[in-house]
Amino acid sequence: MVISNLAPELAVRFEDTLGAELLGQGERIVLRLKEKDIGEVLQMAVSAGAEVVSVTPQRASLEKIFLSTVREGGDPAGGEKP
Numbered sequence: 001m002v003i004s005n006l007a008p009e010l011a012v013r014f015e016d017t018l019g020a021e022l023l024g025q026g027e028r029i030v031l032r033l034k035e036k037d038i039g040e041v042l043q044m045a046v047s048a049g050a051e052v053v054s055v056t057p058q059r060a061s062l063e064k065i066f067l068s069t070v071r072e073g074g075d076p077a078g079g080e081k082p
Contacts (some may be wrong), residue, residue: 001031001036003045010048014041028053068081 006029014020018041020033028032033041038055045052 001041001055002028003031003051004028004051006045006050007048010044010050013044032058048080 003005011022011029014031014033015022018033018037020031020037020041023030023032031041035057042052042055
């Protein structure tokens with residue numbers, strides 16, 4: 001989600017209470033958060049006078065999930081290690 005004119009105290013609240021990751025980009029802030037929190041964040045941001053520039057879902061590809069599992073030492077097939 002990209003938001004402009006977001007009040008700093010609201011940005012801190014998103015980080016602290018929702019675990020959102022904020023990345024600065026000039027006047028715009030990129031928020032990475034859980035899908036379940038999008039509605040709440042949109043409502044709070046708009047109510048506070050911020051402008052929502054875009055909302056883009058980010059989904060991990062099957063390849064990324066597989067590689068992440070392998071790196072963590074798990075078995076992508078779900079079985080136990082010998």
